[in-house]
Amino acid sequence: MSETERGVALVTGASSGIGLVTAQALRRDGYRVFGTSRKPMPDTADGITMLICDVIDDASVQSVVEEVLSRAGRIDLLVNNAGLGLIGGAEESSVAQVQALFDVNLFGVIRMTNAVLPSMRRRGKGRIINIGSVLGFIPAPYAAYYSAAKHAIEGYSESLDHEVRAFNIRVSVIEPAFVRTVFDQNGIKPDSMLNEYDRARADVDALFRDVMPKADLPAVVADVVVKAATDARPRRRYTAGKAAKQISLLRRFAPADIFDKSLRKQFRLPV
Secondary structure, three states: OOHHHHEEEEEOOOOOHHHHHHHHHHHHOOEEEEEEEOOOOOOOOOOOEEEEOOOOOHHHHHHHHHHHHHHHOOOOEEEEOOOOEEOEOHHHOOHHHHHHHHHHHOHHHHHHHHHHHHHHHHHOOEEEEEEOOHHHOOOOOOEHHHHHHHHHHHHHHHHHHHHHHHHOEEEEEEEEOOEOOHHHHHEEOOOOOOHHHHHHHHHHHHHHHHHHHHOEOHHHHHHHHHHHHHOOOOOOEEEEOHHHHHHHHHHHHOOHHHHHHHHHHHOOOOO
């Protein structure tokens, strides 16, 4: 399949991890792929064109979208992947730090989406895929703000999907569980650490260190992105990986008190 048969894809945060592997998977599936990173990067050996974009900057977002439209003439698929993690007690982050996190994880998605929608509406076609998380539908002790941003992505994406379906544009969320590189490479620490949370924070940090070596590879998420991008009748939500599917089923069908105890046990909190 030639690179024009599938269409043109734009993937944010494509310098490493889920973004890079997703860009590569889409390229193999026949898309012409543009990836973004905050710093200059050479095009990849497998044909991904890398462009500079900072999703917290309106001008940068508009510029990269215009660049892709200038080079390729259209954008058929936007994958909003750029994001940050934050591990710590909710009380340990200043409002300014939380605003900075949301500026990337939520408002960055909104900026990119608003920038591509006009061209998609004109063509009467498009797909927007947002990389969410199981933390978008379950609570996450010591990741409250990351979880809150992912919860917001869920509501935003589903609402937007209803709005743009009339233009033959569909919006989906991908919901992975633990994936290597998400927290350990893109995580930040609270800016107001409190001694009272030292023990619990250390336990959660240890949990992530234990889980990450056994976590899903980014390719698991990338494969689901390709499926969501090419499904004739796309779903609004796709879990990615065995653990994510199990968590989703448990959240839907387990009694609330059982789910609560299971989650606290998972996060090494007193039951």
